[in-house]
Amino acid sequence: MATRHLPDAPVTAAQATPGIAGGAGRSVRRLIVFVLLFATVTIAAIGLSGLVGRVLDAGNELAVGDTAGLARALAFTLVGGPLALVLWWFLWRGSTDAAERSSVAWGLYLAAMSTVSLITFSTSLLATASAGVDGRWQPQAFASGLVWALVWLWHQWMRHHPAKSATQLVDLAPVIGYVFGLILGVGGAVTAIGSVLDAAIGGTGDAAIAGSPWWQTTLQGLVWAAGGSAIWWWHWFRDRAGLLRSGFAAVALVIVAALGAVILTLGGLGTTLFVLLELAVDRSSSVSSILEPLGTAIATAAIGSLVWVYYRGIATRDTGQIGLATRLVTSGVGLAAAASGIGIIVNSLLAAIGSPLAESGARTLLLAGISSLAVGAPLWWVAWRPTVPVHTDAIGATGRRVYLIAVFGLSAVVALITLLVIGYRVFEFTLGGASGGSLLERVRASLGLLTATALVAAYHFAVWRRDAARIAAMPGRRRTIGRVLLVTGADPDPLVRAVREASGAAVSVWRRAETATVAPSADRVAAALDGVTGARVLIVTGPGDLLEVIPLAD
16 A cells, blocks of 8 residues: 655744744743832832821821721722732742743842832931931821831842842842932032031021022931931942943943033033133122032032042043043033033123123123133043044044934034024024014124034044054054854953954954953964854853854855
């Protein structure tokens, strides 16, 4: 009998790739479950905060005048609480599995809930303490702070559990925590020092705010400063956020060191200089009115400079991308302040053409422009160093090229928009019969902005062209590889520089899960690329000093 061969049954996608389908299903399941856990924990905490607040508010009966609020708090607590505990227990039992620990959803949940609980409990408790300075008791805020502090401690315990903590996104919570603490601490310190300086400059009689003595504002600022400093210390030192150098931690460090602290310092210095210039040449307002922002400005400059010096020292010790990014962002902030000053000065000079410069408005505008230029230009000069020759390695750095293109592009866009505004004003003035003020009055602000942005765009375009010409003229720099994917557990910066120097390739770094203390030398990596060509090449270092170079197919 002849054997009949049946055609093979078609294989479905799910049958062909059960691992992929199962992995996607597990990811969706984790996402839904952790979203539900986040929601139920939040609901339970809100409900319990409401109940505890009512108990602490001993002056009122439990449900008088707010039966609906009490019912909501009971429902949130007695329904949301048990649901959160059951869901958590279900997830916690399986957290010993390596796949569960390494899931992004678990790490994201711990980071999100740790951050939300930290912000809620700290602001609530500090608001309670601040209100207590002037004799006010806030039971609801204290209850909210107490309950959310317990939620935070609970999630801190889970984050540091030796067998069940997340292995992904572990740097989010400590980095966000120290940045948040720094913001609170800086704000409180500026308020405290500013109120003392205001009282010293203007007298204690003028320092009262809304009928309160000046020292109350100082004590309230100290409360927030102490609380923020404690949060910063816990995350920076206790949670070791200061040692993290992941992508997210590096970005946060650059933002703090080169953006936030620099803006605070420049803003305080610029305002201080403006007040002093007004006192010297412009007495159109009363002395007390002129001196009003001086105390806060000095405090802002002082605290901002302290933060700047501390974090700039940490950032610039990194010889790789963090140090370069810090310098470039600092240069950008100084450039923005200087360009703003130039635009304001041009605006004020154009205003003086139509009216005497002795008039208060034009003179005040001129002093503001001088102040901004005086603080921004020196910072840009020190950070950018336009007269210092650029090293060959630095001239082709990605960060420098991105900075030049970004500054030139943004300046060009702003200049184009400003030209359109000027054209609109000219046609409006012409078609409107020359009514409603002079043409110069309508376009002087736009002309000032156009002048500043045109200067910035022209300078940075010229620098970019010069860098491009120098890169093209570099001898012995052959681009034999299009892109290198570098997988390493060690410090990638020396290896990245070696790869770029040896091949001229763009480099993408993938960090191994385990941190390596031993790695191949940069010279060995460069030697391994000798004779290797291709669009993409994979370099794997480790374990130990092992090195593998793999050209990839197109």
